[in-house]
Amino acid sequence: MMEKLTALTSVAAPLLRANIDTDIVIPISRMVGNSTRGSLGQWCFSPLRYQPDGSENPEFILNRAPYRSAQILITGVNFGCGSSREAAVWALKEMGVRCLIGSSFGDIFFNNCFQNGVLPVVLDRATVESLAREVEASQGAGRISVDLNELTVTAPSGTRHRFAVEPKRRQALLEGLDEIAVTLQRAAEITAFQTEDRRRRPWVYSR
Amino acid sequence: MQPRTQLAKIWDTHVVADLGDNAYLLHVDRHLLHDLGGSRGLLDLKQRGLAVHSPQLTFATPDHAISSAPGRIGTSAVGIDLLRALREETRAVGIRLFDIDEPGQGIVHVMGPELGLSLPGCLIVCGDSHTCTHGGLGALAFGVGSSELAHVLATQTIVQRRPQAMRVSFEGTMPVGVTAKDLILRLIGEIGAAGGTGYAVEYAGSAVRALDVEGRLTICNLSIELGAKMGFVAPDDTTFNYLAGRPFAPKAAIWEQAVADWRTLPSDPDARFDRELTIDVASIAPQVTWGTSPEHVMAVDQSIPDPTTIADPSRRGGIEAALDYMGLQPNQPIIGTKVDWVFIGSCTNSRLSDLRAAAAVARGRKVAEGVRAWVVPGSEQVKRDAVAEGLDRIFLAAGFEWREPGCSMCLAANGETVPRGQRSISTSNRNFVGRQGPGARTHLASPAMAAAAAIAGAITDVRRMENA
Numbered sequence A: 001m002m003e004k005l006t007a008l009t010s011v012a013a014p015l016l017r018a019n020i021d022t023d024i025v026i027p028i029s030r031m032v033g034n035s036t037r038g039s040l041g042q043w044c045f046s047p048l049r050y051q052p053d054g055s056e057n058p059e060f061i062l063n064r065a066p067y068r069s070a071q072i073l074i075t076g077v078n079f080g081c082g083s084s085r086e087a088a089v090w091a092l093k094e095m096g097v098r099c100l101i102g103s104s105f106g107d108i109f110f111n112n113c114f115q116n117g118v119l120p121v122v123l124d125r126a127t128v129e130s131l132a133r134e135v136e137a138s139q140g141a142g143r144i145s146v147d148l149n150e151l152t153v154t155a156p157s158g159t160r161h162r163f164a165v166e167p168k169r170r171q172a173l174l175e176g177l178d179e180i181a182v183t184l185q186r187a188a189e190i191t192a193f194q195t196e197d198r199r200r201r202p203w204v205y206s207r
Numbered sequence B: 001m002q003p004r005t006q007l008a009k010i011w012d013t014h015v016v017a018d019l020g021d022n023a024y025l026l027h028v029d030r031h032l033l034h035d036l037g038g039s040r041g042l043l044d045l046k047q048r049g050l051a052v053h054s055p056q057l058t059f060a061t062p063d064h065a066i067s068s069a070p071g072r073i074g075t076s077a078v079g080i081d082l083l084r085a086l087r088e089e090t091r092a093v094g095i096r097l098f099d100i101d102e103p104g105q106g107i108v109h110v111m112g113p114e115l116g117l118s119l120p121g122c123l124i125v126c127g128d129s130h131t132c133t134h135g136g137l138g139a140l141a142f143g144v145g146s147s148e149l150a151h152v153l154a155t156q157t158i159v160q161r162r163p164q165a166m167r168v169s170f171e172g173t174m175p176v177g178v179t180a181k182d183l184i185l186r187l188i189g190e191i192g193a194a195g196g197t198g199y200a201v202e203y204a205g206s207a208v209r210a211l212d213v214e215g216r217l218t219i220c221n222l223s224i225e226l227g228a229k230m231g232f233v234a235p236d237d238t239t240f241n242y243l244a245g246r247p248f249a250p251k252a253a254i255w256e257q258a259v260a261d262w263r264t265l266p267s268d269p270d271a272r273f274d275r276e277l278t279i280d281v282a283s284i285a286p287q288v289t290w291g292t293s294p295e296h297v298m299a300v301d302q303s304i305p306d307p308t309t310i311a312d313p314s315r316r317g318g319i320e321a322a323l324d325y326m327g328l329q330p331n332q333p334i335i336g337t338k339v340d341w342v343f344i345g346s347c348t349n350s351r352l353s354d355l356r357a358a359a360a361v362a363r364g365r366k367v368a369e370g371v372r373a374w375v376v377p378g379s380e381q382v383k384r385d386a387v388a389e390g391l392d393r394i395f396l397a398a399g400f401e402w403r404e405p406g407c408s409m410c411l412a413a414n415g416e417t418v419p420r421g422q423r424s425i426s427t428s429n430r431n432f433v434g435r436q437g438p439g440a441r442t443h444l445a446s447p448a449m450a451a452a453a454a455i456a457g458a459i460t461d462v463r464r465m466e467n468a
């Protein structure tokens, strides 16, 4: 069952580098195996977060107070591109991140977020950058609020930005819906589709 | 009837239910499982007390987590565990597994087309972003995450938002030394790694029509590096000739019926696309990436870009960080950059035609001193075919290592990694930070370019080698 999300007020960490891929979010060496879930948070962003000797990279924003406790990331273009690994979302969530605000996201990553109660908010690039500037000017002290009922992001200055989320996805996040259970209510439609389709496109089924 | 795109035609055929707001419940014709996530998905279902809906439409093979070392020695304990779980869980529910040493085993995006499992007009999913590869046969194919994978196992359907339609026409004749890989890298360089986000991309034009199926699979493979979850080519006689007689392709009367249907799939002549662009292939040179995103790509005979000429601060910062990671200087030629590793393999470029292209360069030459060069065939069948025509002996004589089929150094599991700070030229699809191992520096290129670099010990222009 998916964890619900309605509203959130938090420190927000700007991570504006373009094209941060899911290999950076969680490298293969840390995710491979059927039992790594639950231990991924410590390895989230590990190529940026740790130095070759394993010590923390003090330059990396999520290693600095107060950003360390950020539940919101302000992201650069095409965040989450690349591999379909859902472990990228699990790692972010295990690190405490519940919302990303960016101008564009990798398509598969974007889907995966909604499957896990993590909200990717799309705003235009100028707004994203202005949020990052405000946060930086306050040295991270300024909080950002995200409200999924109201569909607003409130900047530290109090400026409110409206965003859009597809209604069904919004409802799923608000209620913590389970997509499989919802689809299984259509089991008869699926059977009917396959019966008809088998006649129409026998090559899909016959071997 | 309104003219429709191939995307619309395939999409409409698969709609089980219109869920509103541009979301649809679509039927999945082929679900491919691999060792990295396949058993997890099956175990998830079992835990929830759910049955696999259509095991006969689901196929599995190990590729990611097994070592490509001879005899598969070197597969990690985790990899062995994943393989065992994949065997057990597929057997328990009656899913066909193509196991190690058996024809059919291979990188999931190599074996699907090769077996004729992937067919035109099919909707194909797999828990892997390079599922777009299968679009080379005219399928609508895309990668899914673990949650969606479980949904497909349980329902044989997937909830999807209909993407916009983009058509990219590659027009003209490909110059000597230029391959399908160069065409798609050039496109990514032109419109960026997010240029295809939200789109399904149809690759068209005279150059694509002239390509064989393997080249089309290579182009579609890199759709995700363009940001597009799916990319495809219109099926034609080249496609049908490729598929005819493959083990899982339809036979006899059903084959005839299928081909008749597939001929109706191409976009109607006046179908409308949300975005269209044309690329003149005559002007394309062999490509090589210099940075840490596939959009960081250049013609091999150009100079490494200079970030100080970029106005946009976020792009400039990205280029600076990439050059720093790659250990490269702006304004220098990329030709002559020393390489330590060469990897010929991956779902982008590990098919027979790729190995032939690399072997043509390697034949009678030697891998440079200090360079380790690997050839990893994409599947057991590719391996056997290559051995049958002696490609393995050409590579071995030249000093390449000839390995077992799988993802290998594309993914860098099982310690099949490029050591920190070392440089590789790779025929794979991702030059991301740490993709081939922590601190590894990856340059993407075609098989011929990679083989040429192995011989020269440095990035080189394959067009010069061919004249040598």
Ligand code: SF4
Binding pocket: B063, B064, B107, B108, B109, B128, B130, B346, B347, B348, B406, B407, B410, B411, B428, B429
């Ligand atoms: S070869 Fe590389 S890109 Fe292709 S499926 Fe394997 S790991 Fe993924």
